[in-house]
Amino acid sequence: DGGITQSPKYLFRKEGQNVTLSCEQNLNHDAMYWYRQDPGQGLRLIYYSQIVNDFQKGDIAEGYSVSREKKESFPLTVTSAQKNPTAFYLCASSAPGQGASPLHFGNGTRLTVT
């Protein structure tokens, strides 16, 4: 079964600690994305990558970092510099020719920082 796997589903961290969220896909998609969802808000783009070893900042990249060493994997690190890290994080991917190809989402990771 092809899809996107995000792990873990729930994550708890103390303030001041960095934390890395995992995202793996076996859809052979070139493009991968990280979004954040907060209550009452839409999905906001954190980072995206259209090809291995390349990525671009989205609208709310401050306090986050990513890497894209493999096509299948796009981990997101939430650093201690992120002022409000508690949120629901969604990873997505899309096929080549992404302009006419939908995003496919994982089931998300709920991060709580106290």
Add this chain to the structure above:
Amino acid sequence: DQQVKQNSPSLSVQEGRISILNCDYTNSMFDYFLWYKKYPAEGPTFLISISSIKDKNEDGRFTVFLNKSAKHLSLHIVPSQPGDSAVYFCAASDGNQFYFGTGTSLTVIP
């Protein structure tokens, strides 16, 4: 600035009737539009899409209409079923990024 807007946070419809969800956008460079359905604590599921060269796309009970002159998109669900109760997001793409609205929570009353 929000480039994709869903101005109705919620909508309630009787089972069997039509649900109409609306979406407006501001960027004329958007050429691909999508609707997603989302349950709590899950990722959005792709429902239906439309290219900017079309004005209507239909898939079973779901139909998306695009009015480019008005920069308006709508999703029609006919007939509505209780299992359709979820949050619906519209999205638009400029070929590079995808931009999402804030969602409309649909409740279908049995």
